[in-house]
Structures are given as structure tokens and as C-alpha cells.
Amino acid sequence: MIDRRIIYRWLAGGLLWLLIFIVVAIAIRSVNIVNKTGHIAARAMTSAQELQITKIRETARAFSVEWGTWSGNTEDYQHRLSTFLQDSVNIPVPAGIQEVISASLESTKKEGDFSRVRVMLHTRRLVPVTSPEAQSLPQVYVPVTRDDLALVGRDTFGGFGGQDKPVPVWQNYLMCIEVPVKILDGKATVTGLPVIVPPAKGTGQLSSSGYTEPASTEFLSFIKQFLDLYYNGGPLTNFLVPGANVQPVTGWKLESVNDIRVDSQHTPTRAFVQVSVSAPGVEHLTQYIYLKIKADRGSFLVKDLSSVK
Structure with a gap:
């Protein structure tokens, strides 16, 4: 039968080697972190x-x-x-x-x-x-x-x-x-x-991906009324959720709504709208608008209007 003292010695030795391995691993990791941080700091731009x-x-x-x-x-x-x-x-x-x-x-x-x-x-x-x-x-x-x-x-x-x-x-x-x-x-x-020199090639893209469903008749009517007031400088209170930071512009007129795509036809939360607007001296200016919408039992309110989806 193996003496218990020998078993204890093996266990103690194994634990000691394990501890040494852990310490070495931590030390190597710390050195790598310091080196990486140093490289990042070296590449960082000073004021x-x-x-x-x-x-x-x-x-x-x-x-x-x-x-x-x-x-x-x-x-x-x-x-x-x-x-x-x-x-x-x-x-x-x-x-x-x-x-x-x-x-x-x-x-x-x-x-x-x-x-x-x-x-x-x-x-x-x-x-x-x-x-x-x-x-x-x-x-x-x-x-x-x-x-x-x-x-x-x-x-x-x-x-x-x-x-x-x-x-x-x-x-x-x-x-x-x-x-x-x-x-x-x-x-x-x-x-x-x-x-x-030759100019760089354009990398921008016009995309309505993510807006795959056509808008309902009710939502189309809401959008037309909202954007008509938005471009003409009218009051938007009845079209916005409380606290929405959307202000109307002035001097423009909504000519037409050419396309509307939503993420959900019946309860849209996001919408892509393509419109044509005009102002004194300019007609048919195309706008791509992204809207965040709050839909509730057939009524709609605008949460945000921006150039990004």
C-alpha cells in the first residue's frame, strides 16, 4: 500500500508546479499586454x-x-x-x-x-x-x-x-x-x-435595404401631411412623440412622395421615404429620408427624422 506521506508529497509537488505554471503564464500575459499597450501608445496621436x-x-x-x-x-x-x-x-x-x-x-x-x-x-x-x-x-x-x-x-x-x-x-x-x-x-x-491627379472613386451608396414592405394607405397619408408641414415650416406638434427633436424647415415645398418603404406594413417602426421638393429657383430636388415611427392602433407619430437608417 502506498504511503500517504508519498501521496501528500506528490500532491504538494503537483500543486507547486501548477502554481509555478500559473505565475509564469500570468507574467507572460502581463508582458504581452504591456508591449501591446506600448505599441498602441506609440501609434496614438498626441495633441x-x-x-x-x-x-x-x-x-x-x-x-x-x-x-x-x-x-x-x-x-x-x-x-x-x-x-x-x-x-x-x-x-x-x-x-x-x-x-x-x-x-x-x-x-x-x-x-x-x-x-x-x-x-x-x-x-x-x-x-x-x-x-x-x-x-x-x-x-x-x-x-x-x-x-x-x-x-x-x-x-x-x-x-x-x-x-x-x-x-x-x-x-x-x-x-x-x-x-x-x-x-x-x-x-x-x-x-x-x-x-x-485623378479623384478617388466614390464609395457612397444609396440604399433602402431593411425596408422591404410597402406602406399602408393610412401611413402614406400621414407621411404626406407630416412632410408637407415639415418643408413648409408648419407646426408639427400633432405628428411628433413628446420630446422628439424634429424642427420644421422653411422656404421649401413638398412636390411629391415618390416612394415609401417600411419594416412592417401594419405596425411600422422605421420608414424610408423618397420625396421631391422645390423652392424659389429650384424644382425636383430629391430627398432620401429615414424616419423612426411610433405606431399605436392605427395612428402614427414620428420619433426621429434623419439622413441615416
Whole structure:
């Protein structure tokens, strides 16, 4: 028969080895956690780094606006660029008339000490077209003031009038450019002229997935009344649950409700609505609206209105 003392020794030894194994495992896990935390902390952006990136992006955007605005005036163009470049006198002004409507940042790529900042410019440019083409465009695109005509110059486009004479008209363009920027002495500095690059492909999607059932006649009537008041600035109290943060807009008119999809035909809690609205000077503006609904015994109230489902 095995001596009990030997059994106890085995148990004690086994427990000791188990304890040692647990301690080693905990130590290894702690080291891994510390290392992982250190890597995360190393990659984390400090407030100073965030401020630096903001400077780089805003400098690139501001420079893009001035670079993309052309009036044909060399002195004016070089003076505006001199805010960013010391040797702006060496930059010839483009022959043409263009103004930047908006500038939005697309991306920033770090390469060593330099940052390559991509900026999307929405521009408006005077472009010569034939007289028949000009007559087919909205009047707002055709310069009619003496100042507009003087900017272009009659000799540049061969004069105005007649079917064969080109007429300058405003046309919209998107320009995606890349601007090189570097931090020098704590200041974001432009280090070269923008390069025109292809824009990134759009990744957005218009989707009504999750809203598979058609709306009932009663719900359709409710939605039409609600949105008619919403776009026209009317009172919405009778259409909202208490405390709902939905305020009407003004200056618009509901033209039509083109599509309504709900998650449940009889007791909808969510709805997707496609409408057309109009305002002075614009018609058939499409809106995609997502609503949260409270349904109770055939009556409906709106809980929320937003652009996301």
C-alpha cells in the first residue's frame, strides 16, 4: 500500500508546479499586454501631432484656393501666392478665368518629412462655346455684365455675336490636386506647386435595404401631411412623440412622395421615404429620408427624422 506521506508529497509537488505554471503564464500575459499597450501608445496621436496635421491640411487647402483662382492678372496672382511661396514671381498666371467655389480635403499621405495632401476643388471657369450652345444653357451661366465681358477680352475669343463667334460661359469643374507640404520651424510650408491627379472613386451608396414592405394607405397619408408641414415650416406638434427633436424647415415645398418603404406594413417602426421638393429657383430636388415611427392602433407619430437608417 502506498504511503500517504508519498501521496501528500506528490500532491504538494503537483500543486507547486501548477502554481509555478500559473505565475509564469500570468507574467507572460502581463508582458504581452504591456508591449501591446506600448505599441498602441506609440501609434496614438498626441495633441501636438494632431495640431501639426491640422496645420498641414489647412495650409494645403488655403493654398489650393489661391492657386486655383485665376483672373488673368499676373500681379494679383503672384501676390496671392506669395503668402505661401517666396519665389511666386516665377509662377506664370494661367491664361483664363477661373474661381474656386469650394475646397475639401480628400487625404493626407506622410512620406518622410513631407506630406502629400489631396484637395478636391469645385471650380467655375469661363469657357468659350458656340452661340447655339450658349443659348441652350441657363442664363446664369452666360456673363452679361460689362465687367464680365471686359475680363475675358473680345480679342481673346474672336469677339461676340454671330453664330460662328465663341461666347464665354461659366461651366463647373472638379479638380483633384496634390499639394506638397512640410513642417519647417513649426510652420506648415508649401514646398511645390499642385499636381493635378485623378479623384478617388466614390464609395457612397444609396440604399433602402431593411425596408422591404410597402406602406399602408393610412401611413402614406400621414407621411404626406407630416412632410408637407415639415418643408413648409408648419407646426408639427400633432405628428411628433413628446420630446422628439424634429424642427420644421422653411422656404421649401413638398412636390411629391415618390416612394415609401417600411419594416412592417401594419405596425411600422422605421420608414424610408423618397420625396421631391422645390423652392424659389429650384424644382425636383430629391430627398432620401429615414424616419423612426411610433405606431399605436392605427395612428402614427414620428420619433426621429434623419439622413441615416
